[in-house]
Every structure is written in C-alpha cells, then in structure tokens.
Amino acid sequence: MKMLPSFAVAAVTITSASLSHTPAALAEAPWNVGGFDMPESAIFDSTRNRVILSNIAGHPGEADGNGFLTLLSETGQILDLDWVDGLDAPKGMAFVGQNLLVADLNTLHVIDAETGAIRRSIMVEGAGFLNDVTSDGQTAYISDLMTDSIWRYADGRVTLWMQHDQLSHPNGLLLDGARLLVGTWGEGLKEDFSTEVAGSLLSVDLETRAISIVVPEIGNIDGITRVGDEILLNDWVTGEVFTVNGAGEVDLAINLSPGVADISSHGNTLFLPMMLYGDLRVVTYP
Template structure:
C-alpha cells in the first residue's frame, strides 16, 4: 500500500509540473504578443482661430484651447470646449495678444502671452494679473510643479523662466543646450523638453531641428533623450511609464518615444500641429492645428498586429 501511495504522489507531481510548465509557456507567449498603437479620428472641432495649445480640466470635464487669433492686439483668447466637441465659449479668457502654452493648477489657469505669463481665474475666465520679466523674449509652453512653481519656456532666448509661489518671476535656466525649448513636461525632478532646435548652417542651407531632452531640476544638467533630432518639436505628454508622445510642428508628426530614445511615428496630421494633450484614463489624444484653426481628437488604442 505504501508503494502504491508513493506511485500516486509521483504521478500527481509529474502532471502538476507539466501543467505548470504549460502555464509558464502560455504566459511567456502572451508577453510576446506584438501590438501597434492605433489612432482613430473621433472629432474635428473647427473655427478655432490658430489653435495652439490644449489642456484638460477634470473638475469641469472640459478642454481649454489657446487661440492666437489673427495676430491683432487683444484678439487672442482661450476657448472652452466640451469633450464631445461642443464649443462652449471661444473667449472664455479674452483680451490676449498671442497666447500659446497653457496649464491649470487648482482654480487658476496660466497662459504665455508673448513676454507675459497671464494668470486667470478658472471659474470666471477673468485675468487676475500679468507676470513679466524684462529679459523675456518669446514665452511659449507652460508647466506647473507640485510646489506650485509655474515654469514657462522662452524659445527665442533658449531659457526657462519660473514663477515662484511668492510671485517672483525670474529666469530659471539659460542654455544653448536647451536648443530653444518649446514644450515642457515635468515628471518628478525631471523636466522633459521638446526643443525647436538650434540653427545649423548659414543662409539658405541653414537648418533647425530639435531633440527631445531632459533637464535635472536639481543639478540643472541637460541630457539628450532622442538619438537624433526629430524636427521642430512642440508638445510633450506622458503616454505611459517611460514612454512619451511628442509633436513635430514642421512635419505634422506625432511621435512615440521612450527614455532610451527609441522613437516611432504613430500619426501624421499635417504641418503646424501644436502643443498636444493626452488623457490616459480616456485614451484620448487632442491635437491643436494652428494653420488649420482646428482641434483634432483621436482615440488611441493598442491593437494586436
């Protein structure tokens, strides 16, 4: 009887190990399934005069889009748009000159406006105050840190300015290594930068193409993420851990890039795509199209090849 029991146990152990092996092999196979990031156009919002930047506010469940206007003094604005594409108000914040990057923190909305960083009330749209620095030349994208510091790129000067919680507006860093920064994206202590690019060459042969960079906010060390220049870069968003979505204004490409610098084109929408937005929980990608005066909204899904 003892020998019989031993045989039963050995047989059971053999089949258990065999089944475990099959399960491991199955799991391994699932991990190797290839997927491709697939965008599908959901909505096209028109009549947004030279749309430049877009942000999402969870509290109002709405999009806010900066509209440059026709470059006449005071004709720029921030529009409010519902997620189903309805234009709620094209002049939610009005009286701006040439608004570009925008960011939201609490009940405040910040927008760059030539050499001013405009602070407005998110509930009423009323401008509270303008922050400026005499050294600013061409303020562009806006990003906000956890401590409330508001950062804004100066593309012309190759700088980043900072509005401290105490109201001081000063230059945080100036460096040719920033390659004329456009888009800003703060992740913990690292500021990721979509660079417009330094000018290389002279006259008609001059070229300007930027890298995706990272700036250590403590040491101010600047390093390249991209392995090569990718174009006149504009917006930057987190897609998932260690992966980002960036836009190239001149080529109209949306590029997925990881922290190792591996890049792939996922979509081409045409020249002048601006400061983009990705909403992970909704898998929505919003693209402001400057020259087309449109906002394109895509769904973004991982699909098996």
C-alpha cells in the same frame, strides 16, 4: 508653436508610415471641431470636465489684442468661444492651484480657472517669446523660444530658472517626475523659422539642472506629453507625432499635416490643435 513658414498644406491623414517600427494602433478620432483662429494649445480641465483652447488669432509674435481662449465640453461642444479675450498671442497653458497660467509673448497671465477672470498679468522682464507651460500643480516652468531660457513660476513670482545654449530655442515642456523634458526647435534658426539642425528631446534634472540628451535631432519639437509608459512629441513643420519609450527608442505614431501645434493628453485621450486648419482633433491613443 511657430511662426508660419510658407509651404502648402496637405490633408491630414493617419498612415502606417514608420521610422524603426510599426506605429502603435490609433483609434478613430472620437471628435473634431473647427472654426477656431490659429489654435495653439489645448488643456483638459479635469476638475470641470472641459477643454480649454488657446487661439492666437493673428501673428504669433505680435501684441495685437486679438488672442482668446475657448471653452469646450469633453465631447467637443463649444461652450464659450470667447471665454477669455483681449489677449495677444496666447500659447501654452497649465494649472497652478485654482489658476490657469497662459504664456503670451513676454507676459504670463494668471486666470481664475473657474470664472475666466484675469487675476494678474505678469510682465516677464527679459523674456523674448514665452511659449509652453508645464506644472506639477504648484510650480510651473515656461519655455522662452528666443532667449534659450526657461522661467519658473512659484509663489506668484516669475524668475529665470536657467539659460543655456544647449536649450537651442526651447519650445515644448513636460514635467516628468524629477526631470523637466524640453523639446528644442533646433540650432541655426532662420528668418522663416526653419533650422540648420533639427531640435532634440532633452532632460533637465530639476535638482542639479544637468542637461542630458534623450533623443538627438528628432525635429522642430512643439508639444510634449505622456500617455502611459510613452512620451509623445510632435514636429510642427512636418506634422509628425512620435513616441519615445523608456529606452529612448523612437516610433512614428501619427502622420499629420504641417502646423499641428502644442499637443497634450488626458489619460489616453490625445488633443491635437491644428493651427493652420483652425480645428481641434481629438483621438484615443493607442
């Protein structure tokens, strides 16, 4: 996610615009629900057939205690608007065992996924702006936008996994087999959070930690997810959602408005938190 730049917000549309090819077909959204407060990330809880949505509810970089998590049914009914409250600016989430991990500025919350009780809040010494979280169910990785770092959570501890200039303000993360996909925000970060150079999609080998470029300078990347054989990622500033196939070819799949935040998926269902609109939009892709 991002600090909010000052520009006008346009209506959300799904268009036939494209980069190099015609975009994949997109089914009409099965549901859309609003009334949230700067929703940043949505995750599907397949164990309990429900959706968890993080709400920043204030400045994305301030520890104001206004942030909260919302529970929704798989069809979009709000089950508990303030399921977990008293957070600061909660963003990315992932499951590890029976716990839900939530990135919150310089803190990683460990929350009982069944009850919503906060089991631990781990202060990450040296973290600047924890953002996205990805997990294989046992180990999690957390991006740190402001320190060009990625942290690792395992066995109840958070440690610095890597720090490298090439990460260029890492945001979106996705564990993808033996690699960690990293969506960077870009080089030359300015006060309004625009960049001099657009961010790239990177691949980091989990064993060697070698970094390779999958797609260079594609945009200010927020979320990354996989649907079938395709990687989907989004540009927060433009609202565009792209697909990347195994050959690294890029298509424009969906054209949204500025502020679409940390996208995620479950099967071929795509979750799109619209931070500037206060709603969660869900579509079937392709």
